[in-house]
Amino acid sequence: MLPEETKNLIGMSTPERINEIENGAIRKFADAVGESNPLYEDEDYARKSRYGSIIAPPGFFGWPKNPDKGSALLVEVPLEVVTVMEKAGYPFASVVDGGMEYEFFSPIYAGDTLTNKTTVTNIRERAGSTTSLVFINMETVYVNQKGNTVAKAMATMILRSINQQKEQANV
Numbered sequence: 001m002l003p004e005e006t007k008n009l010i011g012m013s014t015p016e017r018i019n020e021i022e023n024g025a026i027r028k029f030a031d032a033v034g035e036s037n038p039l040y041e042d043e044d045y046a047r048k049s050r051y052g053s054i055i056a057p058p059g060f061f062g063w064p065k066n067p068d069k070g071s072a073l074l075v076e077v078p079l080e081v082v083t084v085m086e087k088a089g090y091p092f093a094s095v096v097d098g099g100m101e102y103e104f105f106s107p108i109y110a111g112d113t114l115t116n117k118t119t120v121t122n123i124r125e126r127a128g129s130t131t132s133l134v135f136i137n138m139e140t141v142y143v144n145q146k147g148n149t150v151a152k153a154m155a156t157m158i159l160r161s162i163n164q165q166k167e168q169a170n171v
Contacts, residue, residue, distance in 0.1 A: 002125045002134065009081050013119040019062035019142075021112040029060040056108040061116065061142055061151070081120055081136065085159060098135060098156030106150050113145045121154075134159040 030040040035057050038045040046054045056062070108114065122137040140153040 002123065003084075003087075005084050005087075006123050009084055009120050009123055011119065012080050013117045016115050016117045018065040019114045019116065020065050021056055021060075021062040021108055021110055021114065023054055023110045025063055026054060026056050026060060026110055030057050033057065033059075051107055051109070054110040056110070056112075058104055059102060061108070061114055062112070065113070081123075085134065085136075096158040096160075098158045100156075101154045103152045103154075104150070105152075106144075106148060108142075108144070108150050112150075114142045114150065116140050116142045128160075131160060 027041045029035075030037070037057070039049060039051065039055055040046075040057050041054070043054060046052070118138050118140040120136060121139050122135075124135050125132050126135060127133075136157045136159065138155050138157070140155070141149060142151045142153075144150050
């Protein structure tokens with residue numbers, strides 16, 4: 001059973017991160033994911049479109065402006081969550097990506113600057129087939145330089161305790 005202090009983690013957020021969206025990075029991302037839509041790489045085509053310029057493919061939120069100030073991951077776990085979960089016997093040695101969902105509100109343009117932060121929305125424990133698992137739900141909100149929310153990413157991380165893994169190995 002999760003300790004009481006884990007309930008206090010709901011609503012905790014990471015510091016804000018700033019990501020820059022540049023043409024070259026948009027092209028590289030589109031190439032990496034096999035996306036050939038000319039909106040992501042052809043200036044002339046994009047200028048004539050309803051968007052008026054190059055836009056980013058869904059799921060590309062740029063690169064951190066200050067990479068030394070945080071992770072380039074789409075969703076980052078607040079440090080306080082790591083500390084409390086480790087004290088509760090759930091260190092992050094065994095983490096599974098439980099999935100991610102996106103909600104898009106408006107296009108992200110080359111030249112945009114996005115501010116984002118991740119907030120813990122829920123923590124729950126559930127019995128697995130061999131041990132209990134902790135599910136941490138988080139939401140990352142991306143806001144452009146105009147103050148408009150352009151996207152949200154909802155992620156689930158699944159944790160398994162090292163202590164429980166050791167106990168299971170000894171059985």
